[in-house]
Amino acid sequence: MSWTDERVETLKKMWTEGQSASQIAKELGGVTRNAVIGKVHRLGLSNRVGGKEESEAETPVASPAAAAPPSAPPRAEPAPAATVAAEPAAPRMPDPGRVERPAPSVAAQVAGNVTTLPLRKAIVPAGQPLPPQPSANEISPEALASVREVEKRAKRLTLMELTERTCKWPIGDPATEDFWFCGLPSTAGKPYCEAHVGVAFQPMSARRDRRR
DNA sequence: CCCTGATTCGC
C-alpha cells in the first residue's frame, strides 16, 4: 500500500484527533504503526514538544468528544467509546440464549454500594436495544461470591487504562472518586474477566428458574 | 506483558 492523498488525509485527521499510531494503522490497513509514525514525522506533524514554539499549547486531544471523557459514567456498556466507535466490526449482539444485564447497577450492588444512581437510566447514548432492566437481585450466590473475591484483586484501572484485554466491569459509584474498573485479564472476546462474565451473562433459563 | 511515540538507517 502507498500513501495516497486520501490515506494521508485520514492519517492527518486521526493523528490530529489524538488517535494512536496503532489505531490509525488499523483503520488504514496494510500498514504498521511504525509506518504511520514514520509518515507522521516525515509530514512534520509530530507533536511540537521539547523544542521551540510558543508557550504551552496543550494539545493532547483536539476534540474532547473524540476521546473518552475522564469522568463519563458508564451506562449500558462501559466500553471506551472511542475504541468501540472506531471498530468497524462490532456486532456485539446479545446471544440469543443469553441476556446481558447492564453492569453498572449490578456492580454497585455487588460492591455493597447501594447508592442509587440518579443518572443511570436518564439517557441511553446509542446503539443496542435496551436490555431488560433487571430487578437486579437475580445473581447466583456463587457468582456473587466469586465476584466479591475477584474484586479484591481488581487492578483498579481508570477508564483510559482499559484495553481490549482488560475487564471493563465498573466497580463503585461513578459519581464519586471511589470508582474504577476491574481491569483483570478479560475472557477472549468478552468485555469482562471470568468472574464478571459470569454475572453479566447468564442463560435465560437461569433467569427464568430463579424464582426469587 | 500490554501499550505509547521517537529514531535510525538500509532499502
Next chain:
DNA sequence: GCGAATCAGG
C-alpha cells in the same frame, strides 16, 4: 520516501 528494527518510556 518508506518502514522494520530498535529505543525509551508508561
